Amino acid sequence: MDERTGLPVVGMVGAGQLARMTHQAAIALGQSLRVLADSRDDGAALVAADVVVGDYRSLDDLRAFARGCDVVTFDHEHVPHEHIVALAADGVPVHPGAAALRFAQDKRAMRERLTELGVPCPRWAPISDAGELDAFATQVGWPLVLKATTGGYDGKGVWVVGNALDAAAVLASGTPLIAEQKVQIVRELAADVARSPFGQGAVWPVVETVQRDGICVEVIAPAPDLDDDTAEQVQALALRIAGELGVTGVLAVELFQTADGLLVNELAMRPHNSAHWTIEGARTSQFEQHLRAVLDYPLGSTAQTAPVVVMANLLAGPDDVVPKGIDERVHHLMAHWPEVKLHLYGKHFRPGRKVGHLTALGDDLATVRARVAEAADYLMNGERT
């Protein structure tokens, strides 16, 4: 508890854009997010008052960071499981807890648990050698997908392999793997929910996430042409997963829509790119909701604020626009697209890196989508399509 304000102190391990946007939400709630940053240059460290620089892989650093926090939460899944267990054993309230987080940290554990729960997933198998892979390939055919059980994100740790020879190179690395059927995807969806320790759940409208090279480039809320029954089933499924896994905070359930139905692709237990649109597009943003959930506050309304909301990620183009040029582009962005909302994360630009996002609201999907895409392309590449 902050003695000056009488309000809780939330500590977030990690100081990237998720922590940065969570801090914005914390300010409204009378709080100031404490962040554990790798460096003073991290996106959240540039804007927060209560910054601890330390190593999330060090239990000593985590313990020092947690001191004085009413709850500890995460902006990424990379904190070692045993450290989260140790923090909880110290009496630190940690949300989501170690038992739930395991299913976001370990893809094999996630697949095993979802399979037990009867949640539809791509066909999969744990793989420890070429023989097991060969057996699995016989069932699902080539190409198939190999995934590192831990440490992957944004397409890293995922390999689409066309044959046993290609797979051999991945197997040779010694990385613990699972194999998954390469399903024919119609499109990708996401269902974002929040759940509090008390057990209250809240779910935002199901969205379509548009990927390019394994990275999300665009999110459309609500998912276009998704019938109400399916949308409700997906929302119910996501809430059920949150409950069964004991998730506290925000849970993102990423799904594949296929000709044969919906399959769960990935889980993330933190604010997630698929719900950045909620900052302007929902009555309660995922960042405020995550704070409410981990603090066991009642959850806020998830109602959408406009018929159509589109978010486009800002993926840095090949130009070096930092420090030169980005400010001029922001001027032009504001002049040409006055209805578009800008979010920059304070990150160094590297080609392909997510350095921010844009959001627009409206009535007509095609118009809103085209405007946001144009604006994002201009801001990153300096050209108008």
Added chain:
Amino acid sequence: MDERTGLPVVGMVGAGQLARMTHQAAIALGQSLRVLADSRDDGAALVAADVVVGDYRSLDDLRAFARGCDVVTFDHEHVPHEHIVALAADGVPVHPGAAALRFAQDKRAMRERLTELGVPCPRWAPISDAGELDAFATQVGWPLVLKATTGGYDGKGVWVVGNALDAAAVLASGTPLIAEQKVQIVRELAADVARSPFGQGAVWPVVETVQRDGICVEVIAPAPDLDDDTAEQVQALALRIAGELGVTGVLAVELFQTADGLLVNELAMRPHNSAHWTIEGARTSQFEQHLRAVLDYPLGSTAQTAPVVVMANLLAGPDDVVPKGIDERVHHLMAHWPEVKLHLYGKHFRPGRKVGHLTALGDDLATVRARVAEAADYLMNGERT
């Protein structure tokens, strides 16, 4: 320019709630607001990364603060005029500039200028002695209003006096004064606009501001039952004042609605309580717009996001709820009023002090207004009306 991000550094003198909420807006624009705080306990100093503790009355402190800022702006009107002139002479871009700010700092100068411009105001006169006051009272009658020309806010520096005897005590203090006719007010309105150095102007819908004991308690957007012609006239008047006075940044024009028409009451050249509703209630909040304006960025859309928006100030009640009890009340607030958005300023509670505000959006004025008022009363007084 921040070398890491390639984006500008805005410095705001003062670190109260206006700076606190401006910092939230700055984060989205990729910036981090630099604040000049009286103390580390100031509302914005609790949440911002770039805090300088110093005295806004010291030119040395202001100069040190301004170093490295691309523009300096203000969260209050109390910086001495000559210091603002000196900063500008140093080459620091200051917005609003000294010439404009004078009309927000000096009520006599404001009345003289508005009178020259033909802007409708209450009848007024500068007062230096009892004889001048007597002559003015003969014209407008008792009671009348005495105002300190400088330093007033939230009802401070304003005296309603019923007769010459009451007025004598105020005159005896030696405070430079103007006298104003005490007009019969139907209600109070405000027109908030932004203007950039380039000369672009933007105006939000005209609002009704509900006052109690000289302090704003509630703001309703748009002002109920205001006919479109009058609303447009008020908006045009506010934009004209911003242009004629050379205002850069946000300008709040507070007005009296009377049986005989509208009269300008006060001007404020900074984000203003009458536009806090814009955070959720308009496409561009006054805080983002103020940053855009002082940076000479193009201005954002001022469209309202719902038919009715009501903001209620949180004025601390007699209870000592800090540090005890406020967090429990926040829980109950969120449970009972899930649609209401909370903004707490990190301030110490003192009876009557503005410690935050609530905002709600909807379709039906009576419902939204009642809900927000109930919620504010509960949060401050611990009781449900």
